[in-house]
Amino acid sequence: MPFQEVVEAQGHLIDSHIMENIFDKVVEYHGRFEVEQFRIGRTNSEASYLRLKVEAPDHESIERLLASLLELGCAPVDSGAAQLAEVERDRCAPEDFYSTTNHRTYVRIGPEWTEVRNQRMDALIVVREGQAFCRRLRDLRAGDRIVVGLRGIRVAPESKERDRLAFAFMSNGISSERQVETAVRQTAALVRHTLEQKQKVVVVAGPVVVHTGGVAGLAALIRRGSVQALLSGNALGVHDAEAALYGTSLGIRLSDGRQEEHGHRNHMRAINAIYRAGGVRQAVESGRLQSGILYECVKAGVPFVLAGSLRDDGPLPETITDMNAAQDAYARELAGAGLVLCLGSMLHSIATGNMLPSWVKIVCVDINPAVVTKVSDRGTGQAVGVVADVGLFLDLLSKALA
Numbered sequence: 001m002p003f004q005e006v007v008e009a010q011g012h013l014i015d016s017h018i019m020e021n022i023f024d025k026v027v028e029y030h031g032r033f034e035v036e037q038f039r040i041g042r043t044n045s046e047a048s049y050l051r052l053k054v055e056a057p058d059h060e061s062i063e064r065l066l067a068s069l070l071e072l073g074c075a076p077v078d079s080g081a082a083q084l085a086e087v088e089r090d091r092c093a094p095e096d097f098y099s100t101t102n103h104r105t106y107v108r109i110g111p112e113w114t115e116v117r118n119q120r121m122d123a124l125i126v127v128r129e130g131q132a133f134c135r136r137l138r139d140l141r142a143g144d145r146i147v148v149g150l151r152g153i154r155v156a157p158e159s160k161e162r163d164r165l166a167f168a169f170m171s172n173g174i175s176s177e178r179q180v181e182t183a184v185r186q187t188a189a190l191v192r193h194t195l196e197q198k199q200k201v202v203v204v205a206g207p208v209v210v211h212t213g214g215v216a217g218l219a220a221l222i223r224r225g226s227v228q229a230l231l232s233g234n235a236l237g238v239h240d241a242e243a244a245l246y247g248t249s250l251g252i253r254l255s256d257g258r259q260e261e262h263g264h265r266n267h268m269r270a271i272n273a274i275y276r277a278g279g280v281r282q283a284v285e286s287g288r289l290q291s292g293i294l295y296e297c298v299k300a301g302v303p304f305v306l307a308g309s310l311r312d313d314g315p316l317p318e319t320i321t322d323m324n325a326a327q328d329a330y331a332r333e334l335a336g337a338g339l340v341l342c343l344g345s346m347l348h349s350i351a352t353g354n355m356l357p358s359w360v361k362i363v364c365v366d367i368n369p370a371v372v373t374k375v376s377d378r379g380t381g382q383a384v385g386v387v388a389d390v391g392l393f394l395d396l397l398s399k400a401l402a
């Protein structure tokens with residue numbers, strides 16, 4: 001094995017399963033490892049330390065192995081400063097650009113390790129005036145200096161928290177219907193804790209919130225100050241207005257679950273009513289819209305973002321149909337979030353998960369375990385999934401926080 005490197009990692013390596021992942025990676029790349037040093041953290045808070053010699057049969061394997069180990073928090077010892085290269089054309093990076101993870105990342109600029117700002121996955125790292133920032137490929141500009149290669153980069157994966165607010169317990173698996181009440185209690189505790197820490201609680205919601213009778217619960221949470229931003233799509237706005245104006249959701253009466261005669265027109269009537277008022281805000285201010293999720297947002301000054309999609313009717317005047325602008329608007333509202341509640345929208349929940357750094361907590365509620373797994377599957381301790389009806393969940397959550 002002619003190609004070798006000594007790497008080191010620090011953190012809760014054992015109980016966060018990082019150590020076994022590191023060993024597995026080496027084997028996966030047909031390499032060999034030798035533990036040169038391992039110091040186990042002796043208390044709850046003390047980190048463990050690992051120094052490992054890794055070997056691989058060829059240059060390509062060792063480079064790919066080092067890239068994978070970096071994501072697990074294993075960086076070469078004495079790697080020197082990060083290598084920078086200049087961008088020659090807008091949106092075009094040098095081929096060996098470093099692509100970020102959602103974990104806290106540090107780059108070595110000269111002798112100093114600097115934390116990368118605006119951390120998110122699938123971005124590049126731009127270095128300017130001694131500081132490092134995550135930047136999306138489409139935002140790269142000619143003349144930017146970006147990090148290339150794997151040297152001078154350290155990634156700190158989130159480690160499993162030792163039962164702070166029982167999040168560790170929650171994240172042990174996707175909970176089933178039987179555990180909904182427990183999940184609600186723990187989510188309520190997280191909401192309280194997030195607000196006490198002066199961080200934002202952001203709700204990402206799909207129209208199924210309206211279809212399942214979740215409007216009252218979510219509206220109450222917004223009214224009482226438990227939600228600082230709402231991220232959604234056109235349909236939530238449309239059906240929320242339909243429910244408020246005509247008492248139906250997709251033509252189904254919310255009072256008794258029966259199809260209303262000619263009810264299929266109602267969501268189009270709702271879009272028309274909002275257009276006639278000049279927009280959601282004007283509809284609230286003029287008294288046309290007197291209840292619902294968006295009504296409470298306007299009343300409470302809680303920002304909402306409606307991102308467009310190919311499926312949209314209307315769309316409502318507030319719906320942002322330029323996808324890049326919609327992503328930017330989501331990212332703006334997610335800044336400063338401590339907790340994100342993803343409620344019954346595969347599209348928007350996954351999109352939001354991709355924008356968040358790994359230390360922002362996510363509670364994802366969906367009836368489909370596959371969606372919950374997809375959102376939850378983003379590193380130890382970040383996300384928990386609750387497989388449940390979102391209307392029921394919101395009803396219980398608003399009562400738990402009342």
Ligand SMILES: NC(=O)c1ccc[n+]([C@@H]2O[C@H](COP(=O)([O-])OP(=O)(O)OC[C@H]3O[C@@H](n4cnc5c(N)ncnc54)[C@H](O)[C@@H]3O)[C@@H](O)[C@H]2O)c1
Nearest residue numbers: 206233234235309312313344345346347366367368389390
């Ligand atoms: N009239 C319209 O304009 C219109 C209508 C529908 C969707 N859309 C748009 O299409 C895009 C995708 O829509 P989406 O987010 O609804 O679809 P989606 O498929 O991305 O997500 C819907 C999710 O709801 C879950 N779900 C279904 N019933 C549930 C329940 N009872 N409890 C909990 N979860 C449940 C599903 O498992 C699924 O994951 C959005 O941008 C939306 O605005 C527009």
